[in-house]
Amino acid sequence: MRKTLLPLLALALVTGLACGSGSGGKKSSSSGKSSSDRGTSSRGTDSDDSANTGDPTPAAKPSASPTRKKVAALTCKQLETAQLGSPTSRYNGYPDPIPLLDGMWSGEDGVVVALQSPCAIGDLTGDGAADAVVPVMMDGGGTGKFWQLVVFRNVSGRPSYVTVTEIGDRTPVENVSISSQQVRVVYLTRPDDAAMAEVAIRRTAIYRLSGSTLREVSHTDAPYRP
Known part of the structure; x- marks a missing residue:
């Protein structure tokens, strides 16, 4: 057991x-x-704490774009005491600029230059500053009355002569305007074979400033009866 x-x-x-x-x-x-x-x-x-304690990188602020300084528009009144011509661009061959007084100038040769209305204010160069175009009539003392367009550029709010463009003898300007950097001019004229005293066409011409030259780019004609 x-x-x-x-x-x-x-x-x-x-x-x-x-x-x-x-x-x-x-x-x-x-x-x-x-x-x-x-x-x-x-x-x-530990991983979460490391992520939470890290300093966040601040987002970069977009740089502000430079603002263009606004320049006061030219006025028709300013042109009445402006100068026609400049050291680099003569007016009608005169060696020195012509100083206007109340919109007129009288030369020793008997020539009278007078600003006409209406003048036009607007940007011709695309720089945002309003320039000016004004009709001018030159009277040499005879039967001829020569119409012109004078362009002034806006330089720090003051008119600076640029150029002159001939319209014709006894071709009165009825209207001038500026839009989209172009000049629209309405004036009376005649056929090439008509007498100088006769006006039978109302012409609407478009001009554009190219450098220091005001060039016609197109025109349309309509019959005119006085």
């Missing part, structure tokens, strides 16, 4: 030790898993 019990007790002891060892392994595995979880959570927190 004793011989039988002793092997049984030994077997029970070995089985108990084996079970205790397996249970301890499971606990160790559970403990390792918990440690791993804590490590993952810690890394996530």
Whole structure:
């Protein structure tokens, strides 16, 4: 009987030790898993803190575009005391500029120059400053009455002579206007074979300033009866 019990007790002891060892392994595995979880959570927190503590780079402000200084438009009144001609562009061949007084000038040669109405104000050069174009009549003392267009550029709000363009003898100007950097002129004229005293055409001509020259780019004619 004793011989039988002793092997049984030994077997029970070995089985108990084996079970205790397996249970301890499971606990160790559970403990390792918990440690791993804590490590993952810690890394996530460190990453977030690093992102939150970094100073954000401020967005670059767009540079302000330079603003063009506004220049006062020329006025028809200013032209009455302007000069016709300049050191680089003579008026009708006169060596010196002609100073106007109340819109007129009288020369020692008997020539009278007088501004006519209406004058036109508008931008001819595209710089945003309003220039001026004015009809001028030159009277040499005889029957001829020569009509012209004089262009003044706006330089810091003051008229600066640019050029003169001939319209014709006894061809009165009725209207002048400026739009889209072009000059529109309405004046009376005649066929090439008509007498100088006769006007039978109302012409509408379009001019454009090219450098220091006012050039006609087109015109249309309509019959005219006085």
